[in-house]
Amino acid sequence: MIKIAIADDYKIYRDGLKVGLSADENMQVLFEADNGEDLMKGLETVSPDVIIMDLKMPILNCRWYLVSGRNCFFTGINLK
Numbered sequence: 001m002i003k004i005a006i007a008d009d010y011k012i013y014r015d016g017l018k019v020g021l022s023a024d025e026n027m028q029v030l031f032e033a034d035n036g037e038d039l040m041k042g043l044e045t046v047s048p049d050v051i052i053m054d055l056k057m058p059i060l061n062c063r064w065y066l067v068s069g070r071n072c073f074f075t076g077i078n079l080k
Contacts, residue, residue: 005048006032007039009057017052035059 004021006029008014014032021027030046033039037059039051 002027002050003046003048004029005039005042005046005051006053007034007036007051007057008032008054009034010054013054 004027006014006017006021008017011034014034018029018032021029030048031042033042035058039053
């Protein structure tokens with residue numbers, strides 16, 4: 001089972017990822033966060049195998065996470 005955390009400030013994007021990933025029985029979304037601070041709080045209680053994170057999030061964006069050594073995939077959508 002691959003344990004996943006999703007961090008993105010757009011709920012519709014998080015929801016879409018969660019639905020798609022949850023369709024695979026080998027993947028489990030442990031939690032979602034809408035900013036970097038909430039992601040850090042979630043990581044205090046669970047340890048996902050993979051984090052899918054937006055490049056530009058409010059409150060602690062992805063730059064702080066690059067040195068952590070975790071498996072992290074970054075996403076980015078320019079809606080402007």
